[in-house]
Amino acid sequence: MTRREFAKATAGTTGLLSLAGCTASTPSSNLSASEVDAGGSETATQQVDPSADVPTTSPPQIVDLDEQDHQVTLSSVPSYHEVHPGESMGGPVDLPRVWAFQADDREPSVPGPILRTTEGNDIEVTLDNTDGGRPHTVHFHGVRKTWENDGVPTTTGITVPPGESHTYEIPANVPGTHLYHCHYQTHRHIDMGMYGFFRVDPEGYEPADQELFMTLKEWDNDLNKQMAGMDASYSPRERDPNVFTINGKSAPRTLHPEDGSPVIVSQGDTVRIHFANNGYMMHPMHTHNHRFEVVEKDGSPIPEAARYKQDVLNIAPAERKTVEFEADADPGIYLMHCHKVFHAMNGNSYPGGMVGGIVYEEAMDSDIFGELMDYAGYEA
DSSP states (O other), X not given: OOHHHHHHHXXXXXXXXXXXXXXXXXXXXXXXXXXXXXXXXXXEOOOOOTTTTSOBOBOOOEEEGGGGTTEEXXXXXXXXXXXEOSSSTTOOEEEEEEEEEEETTSOOBSSOOEEEEETTOEEEEEEEETTOSSXXXXXXXXXXXXXXXXXXXXHHOOOBOXXXXXXXXXXXXXXXXXXXXXXXXXXXXXXXXXXEEEEEEOTTOOOOSEEEEEEEEEEOHHHHHHHTTOSEEXXXXXXXXXXXXXXXXXXXXXXXXXXXXXXXXXTTOEEEEEEEEOSSSOEXXXXXXXXXXXXXXXXXXXXXGGOOOBSEEEEOTTOEEEEEEEOOSOSSEEEEEESSGGGSOBTTBSSOBSEEEEXXXXXXXXXXXXXHHHHHTOOO
């Protein structure tokens, strides 16, 4: 493929566009008991094929709510999640079971679909749990809403049990980048993949040349193995993350143009990246050879007088930060990675994990880029 064909092939993917509850209820017929159990530490001894009879996740898509009457239906789908399916750089890496959000009739994904609307709209989010095997809710960060729409079972009294559905009314009254996630058994359901972006564009919003959404997440995949019915023991008090992802993928799969989130730029492009931390650890993200400004934090714009150039962005759990920079470096391939270096690993293999890249189109004909595509499993 030529550089332009490669860039065109990636259009539409995520990378280039873009507390309480009780034990879960009786499982549905297609779920193992260990998958449904919401208790504490246990050991599951059943040996199963984790990918059998469940779909494999797809990359998250942007759902333009303004184009579908400000309505969306979300459901949770037990799925198999490939973090890095290849054998290069410590692969394969997977999450044998996730509970992926699915929007309408799209594919289930981890992270969940990016819900996007414009300031001033009221949106309706229906959580369809009619085919589900456990209770869920949906909580939206950032925007101001009525009490009963907060999505927290212990304070609202509203839980969506299996076999039922519930519609949340969410006003898009705080422009900026926000989150949504399940707030039932939060510590477990987020770690099973039930989280996503909620973006409210301000009136008159002007997109950058390249605009991307990137979620950071660390995982202890013993939980995912346990929920797949595999022989694994997990306790949230002894959580030991061993998988580190950007948009649900670990390097080198992060550079895959369809499954991953490579930042592909032309010289002189303005680049805007909406970062969110959906995990439980701090992640200091570092950009090689590019200095950026933070222009938004948790939905609040940063005044120009308070901005400054930097190249390390520390992002706390649930925090959102939007950065902007100009693609003005010597055209090449540059890393973007968590600077807790052990987060940039797949098991004992380095590099891997929470590593992405800024790729100039001018460098896409190079041999080294071809090698990276081989590592990432791109077969065009």
